[in-house]
Amino acid sequence: QSRLTQPASVSGSPGQSITISCTGTDIDVGRYNYVSWYQQHPGKAPKLIIYDVIERPSGISYRVSGSKSGNTASLTISGLQAEDEADYYCSSYTSSTTSYVFGTGTRVTVL
Amino acid sequence: EVQLVESGGVVVQPGGSLRLSCAASGFTFDDYTMYWVRQAPGKGLEWVSLISWDGDKTDYADSVKHRFTISRDNSKNSLYLQMDTLRTEDTALYYCVGSGSDYYYFEYWGQGTLVTVSS
Numbered sequence: 001q002s003r004l005t006q007p008a009s010v011s012g013s014p015g016q017s018i019t020i021s022c023t024g025t026d027i028d029v030g031r032y033n034y035v036s037w038y039q040q041h042p043g044k045a046p047k048l049i050i051y052d053v054i055e056r057p058s059g060i061s062y063r064v065s066g067s068k069s070g071n072t073a074s075l076t077i078s079g080l081q082a083e084d085e086a087d088y089y090c091s092s093y094t095s096s097t098t099s100y101v102f103g104t105g106t107r108v109t110v111l
Numbered sequence: 112e113v114q115l116v117e118s119g120g121v122v123v124q125p126g127g128s129l130r131l132s133c134a135a136s137g138f139t140f141d142d143y144t145m146y147w148v149r150q151a152p153g154k155g156l157e158w159v160s161l162i163s164w165d166g167d168k169t170d171y172a173d174s175v176k177h178r179f180t181i182s183r184d185n186s187k188n189s190l191y192l193q194m195d196t197l198r199t200e201d202t203a204l205y206y207c208v209g210s211g212s213d214y215y216y217f218e219y220w221g222q223g224t225l226v227t228v229s230s
Binding site: 001019032034036040045046047048051052069089091093097098099100101102103106107 | 146148155156157158162170171172173206214215216217218220221222223
């Protein structure tokens with residue numbers, strides 16, 4: 001089954017902003033406002049940081065935001081901090097043969 | 112505090128079977144859709160299966176369809192994954208995940224149980 005396409009790596013200096021893209025098709029990202037994002041630190045379980053494209057769960061920093069245009073969703077982290085260094089995955093509900101699809105994952109490095 | 116604790120991961124030979132379990136606590140289990148998500152060593156996340164709050168609806172990734180069966184026992188606050196005809200590519204950390212029934216995201220995650228398929 002297909003995965004959503006993310007850049008393999010993104011880096012930035014402390015205080016800068018970075019944006020991670022998540023490109024799907026018109027049967028997943030483009031069709032539904034059910035894109036979510038997950039942060040995963042090494043050896044840890046993933047953690048929900050954005051849901052329904054733009055919503056932040058309770059306790060998630062205001063520095064994290066989501067958006068969508070057409071078949072591409074984006075995650076922006078502003079005021080980059082050392083603790084933001086992690087792997088990030090997008091996910092979308094899909095009308096494909098299976099209900100959900102994940103992105104390929106992006107490693108964020110804080111320089 | 113929400114807790115999801117997976118168990119049952121072991122080393123199994125190709126073609127073998129295995130049953131994973133997930134014990135849930137800290138939330139109203141029968142209000143939640145439950146999922147299994149896996150992650151092969153050094154790889155990304157892969158959605159595996161879902162089951163609705165009442166067990167009436169199930170769905171599977173193409174890669175596991177007709178080999179894996181998801182089930183739940185709301186009286187025991189438990190989720191299960193029966194894995195048959197295992198392949199080497201099923202080797203992964205299997206996460207138990209829960210989310211409210213009307214939601215389309217993965218809210219609560221366990222720490223995972225490791226399944227290794229090897230001869």
